[in-house]
Amino acid sequence: MKRIEEIYREILFEILERNRKAFTQSEMAKKLGISLSGVNIAIKRLDSLGAVKIQQRNFYILDIKKIIYLWASIRNLKKDIIFQARIDAPVREIERILPDIFYTAYSAYKLRFSDVPADYSEVYVYAEGKEFEAIRKRILDFKVSEGSKSPNFFVLKKDNSLNLYKEIPLAQIFVDLWNLKEWYAKDFINAMEGKLGI
Numbered sequence: 001m002k003r004i005e006e007i008y009r010e011i012l013f014e015i016l017e018r019n020r021k022a023f024t025q026s027e028m029a030k031k032l033g034i035s036l037s038g039v040n041i042a043i044k045r046l047d048s049l050g051a052v053k054i055q056q057r058n059f060y061i062l063d064i065k066k067i068i069y070l071w072a073s074i075r076n077l078k079k080d081i082i083f084q085a086r087i088d089a090p091v092r093e094i095e096r097i098l099p100d101i102f103y104t105a106y107s108a109y110k111l112r113f114s115d116v117p118a119d120y121s122e123v124y125v126y127a128e129g130k131e132f133e134a135i136r137k138r139i140l141d142f143k144v145s146e147g148s149k150s151p152n153f154f155v156l157k158k159d160n161s162l163n164l165y166k167e168i169p170l171a172q173i174f175v176d177l178w179n180l181k182e183w184y185a186k187d188f189i190n191a192m193e194g195k196l197g198i
Contacts, residue, residue: 001075001080001157001159002074003032003034003038003160004038004041004042004045004074005071005074005075005159006032006034006159006160006161007028007032007034007038007039007042007043008042008067008068008070008071008171009071009161009169009171009172009175010028010031010032010161010164011023011028011046011061011067012064012067012068012071012169012170012171013165013169013170013171015061015064015067016064016169016170016171016196017169017170021060021061022058022059022060022061023058023059023061024057024058024059025039025040025043025058025059031161031164032160032161032164033160033161043059045070046059046066046067046070047059049063049066049070050062050063050066051063051064051066051067051070052067064196064198065198068171068174068175068196068198071171071175072174072175072178072179075175075176075178075179076179077156077176077179077180078179080156080157081154081155081156081157082132082155082156082157083132083135083136083146083154083155084146084151084153084154084155085139085144085145085146085148085151085152085153086144086145086148086150086151086152086153087139087142087143087144087152087153088142088143088144088145089142091106091107091120091121091122091123091152093142094123094139094142094152094153095107095123097138097139097141098123098125098135098138099131099134099135099138101125101126101127101131101135102125102126102127102158102162102167102168103123103124103125103126103168104124104125104126104156104168104172104173104176105122105124105173105176105177105180105185105188106120106122106123106124106177106184106185106188107123107124107125108124108168108172108173108176109173109177109188109191109192112167112168112170112173113191113195115191116188117184117187117188117190117191118184118187118188119184120182120184120188121152121182122151122152122153122154122180122182123152123153123154124154124156124176125154125155125156126155126156126157126158126162126168127155127156127158128157128158131158132155135155139153170192170196173192174189174192174196177189177192
């Protein structure tokens with residue numbers, strides 16, 4: 001994931017999950033470990049779309065929808081896949097055996113809202129290092145085909161700042177769903193738009 005996406009995620013997290021509407025670029029840079037000039041570029045892009053209003057000391061959010069759809073349009077989920085396989089087991093069984101990790105997409109939606117707008121067949125998770133090794137050991141309980149043309153289990157590379165959050169941010173779930181090709185992803189996106197009020 002690009003560093004600029006981490007900035008958009010942090011802004012959306014603060015808006016959607018903490019109801020915050022004003023920020024300073026310096027606090028954003030410090031929290032995410034990104035240069036002030038990098039944050040400035042991201043904010044200017046949002047300003048050019050009319051999504052934020054930049055003032056002398058901070059910037060205010062004007063349009064959440066523009067921010068989340070800008071991020072969705074630049075997100076390249078496929079590029080972050082570090083492992084994929086076909087696991088011969090139902091989704092519920094795959095989810096049940098995994099360690100405590102960040103789920104995204106369909107599984108994350110189910111966990112956050114205790115609901116699913118459609119049946120789904122794939123599991124997407126974020127992991128790195130020891131988490132990834134723990135996942136590899138646990139899935140060996142099932143028949144696993146790494147070279148399958150129809151994978152149903154995907155491990156995505158965890159970015160630098162995802163560990164700042166206790167659970168996967170709502171905006172990350174939305175943006176990841178937006179980048180999936182399965183027909184039922186649209187049902188999840190529509191349901192999330194309603195839940196997020198966008």
